[in-house]
Amino acid sequence: MGFREHSARVRRILGIVLAVLLLGGVAAVLVAGGDKDKGTATKTVRGVIGSEKSEFFTDPDVVKALAAKGLTVSTETSGSWDMEQLPLKGYDFAFPSSKGPADELRAKAADKAVATPLRPFYSPLVVVAHSNAARVLAGNGLATLGARGTSGILRMDAYLAAVRADRSWQQLKGADKHAELSGTLFITSTDPVASNSGALYLAAASYVADGGRVADGKEAVGRTAPLLRKLTQVQGAQQTGSDAPFRDFVSGVGNPLVLVYESQVASQLLAGRPMGDLVVLYPDTTVNSDHTLVPLTEGGKELGRLLSEDPELRRLAVRHGFRPQGAAPEFTEATNPYGEYLNQTLTGVRQAPVPTGAVLRDMARRARDQGGTA
């Protein structure tokens, strides 16, 4: 083992030396070709990330800020709960969207000392709705809307009661004016077995359904299993990442209610994109997605530290809609113009604690399983 690591390091150093030598040539060519310069030599770190962070890492300014600190980051996306199944060899870090999968990844990591998770930023789960749908929910006591009608609070107890009763849109006052509002009322989420936001949705729902208790084992999971199964099964096929259902929503196709991270919406707003008939509903009980970086090598650890501490990277995280850890005036300041959509201070929104990874997994599996799967 020691020998292999040693030889890997030697090879990496050799690689860097070669890279530095070559970069001179590349930089010269780039200048000749009229492209922008590359600056200092960088160390490449490879990682697997939740799909919602993909645009952050491909942002040229993020690439530049990281390069200024000597890092080139190359990423692949995966469902947070699927990461564990990927061969992690060759990666420098894994960056799932919550603590649960991060803990499991850490347990799998070869070097536990390096793999101390870091939480550079977070984002609460919200529900995006088309305005017709949001107004009908509000008209039926399932949501309250702000003055402009572009943001509001989703009443989770009322929503879960409607789900228990198999409520359809047609049974809600005012839905008949809108042809697209028909069929069972449900929120589209991702596959809870594979993806973090889907699992966190179940965590929030079970917390509400079980009278404000965090599921702590089999019995607790059993108590809310029928409801969670309902929340899941009505959706049919689910996507494995939160990007796809959000894109469907933006495209004007798909379900009118979609569970996403606040960051997905905020980043669009901050980019100045017109959001059409978007309404952002904050569940009155929601769960924060703690974007947790698990370093697998020193390079990965360095990346985690930079994301947490570097002021420029924190500012760029905000650009992508994330809330940096700790006091984050950066977020409030940047999102001030979009207060009509975003609940900056999360007023009226309670955070449900998340069960342990094992319990959450069990919860997800029981919600998803139906006789005859596969």
Place this chain on the structure above:
Amino acid sequence: MRPRTLPRLLTGLALTLLLTATAGSCGTIDNSAGGTGEQRDRTDSGPAAPGTLRILASSELADMAPVLEEAREATGVTVRATYAGTLDAVERIASGRAEKEYDAVWLSSNDYLRLRPDTAGRITNETPVMTSPVALGVRPEAVARLGWDPKKVTWSQLHQAVAAGRLTYGMTDPKRSNSGFSALVSVASGLSGAQSALQDRDVAKATPKLREFFTGQKLTSGSSGWLATAYGRRTDIDALVNYESVLLSTPGALTVIRPSDGVVTADYPLTLLTASSADAKESARRLTTYLRTPQAQRRITETTLRRPVVAGVDPSPRLDRDLRRELPFPGSRSVADGLLDAYDNTLRRPSRTVYVLDTSGSMGGERLTRLKEAITELTEDFRDREEVTLMPFGTTVKSGEVRTYTVDPKDPARARDAIRADAARLTASGGTAIYTSLTEAYRSLGAAPRDTFTSVVLMTDGENTDGMDGAGFDAFFRALPAEQRHTPVFPILFGDSDRVELEHIADLTGGRLFGAEGSLKGAFEEIRGYQ
């Protein structure tokens, strides 16, 4: 453009070296690495050149060529696409064959793929690029005749129109193509009144109505391209089921109906194969980042008439912006496969097929063995209620060996066993009477016309040597009653058969030529999608 070529080439070379170096291996340096022009034109599935992305893609994505060319200019990533039907692609991914030849897959939807547990670890980075709902394209005169407001038509109205004999349509085979499968899910949801994702009981409940609905399906196809061609030949079919984007691009100004009670929408996720190289992953990242820019999204919606997935980019003015309910795709494989089985064996009109098989002297030996094996394997694919005729020929049709079987749903093994036994008894002798034998096939079908998907498969290993000649067959075909001229011949190019001759037969009869270079079994299997 010109003056930048050299620096760009050098950059490419230097970056290749850089990647090689940081990967820690001192492999040989490929001097052709910068010459992407050479690799760009290659269509086989050799190893990927740097900056080349080998993609297994849905066939309708051929319309992305201009967008991908611009993407290449902007990102340096060249896409080498190979087109396949959804089911075929899923099988290739599940078996691990896809990752040997491709870096990524780009299907209309990954919904069916996701139901297969054996594909789970093989895909990553699913990035939806654009959307298009599956809809009906109806001839404007049919819309007028039916008195419909295209914005308000429901699945039950469509069903009633079909049941009353007032609407016919063509649709791809749901077992092979995602548009067909999506249509099947939509209509099953619509007619069962299912309020959420389909369950087996919904399908059972809707079976009588579904059967009526599928009596209106007059054309089936293994691919949406051929469906459009076949539809173009027919003036007696009112509508086509396909993606909105394809319908709007079909000549003849179809009125697009997205049923007001719900649709299933494709979202075209560009998806990496987990096993692809770091280079390929980087290329894919550059490509998807580009495709998600507002500029590329505008081009996509203008050029291909699909809907953008980036906020602030409006869909093409030709796309109607009313919202539609999205009908959930089944969440379990058992429901999805149950629906497909029901379609094949219960709901659709049965197939009726004559296999015109060359067993002339030249087929002796290995060729005959391959034919026997191919037919033996094919018997598992015959559907319940299907009528199958084996018609071997040499100097003329070997009438003593012609047999017809119908697959009885109560005992499907009986017909299959009998066909296998017949195949085992085939012998090679005589000349090659292609055209005379084809006329025999039409005569036997015409003697007792029935409401079926009727087709002729022609397998020959040589040129016509006996009986009627090509001109004679042309005249024979043109003199057939209109109804019989709708029966296509699907010739298989095998051994020393004459491509021009066979292509002509396919064109004349509205069929399609299939190659058996890969395997005879494969050709027979592919034709199933058209029967």
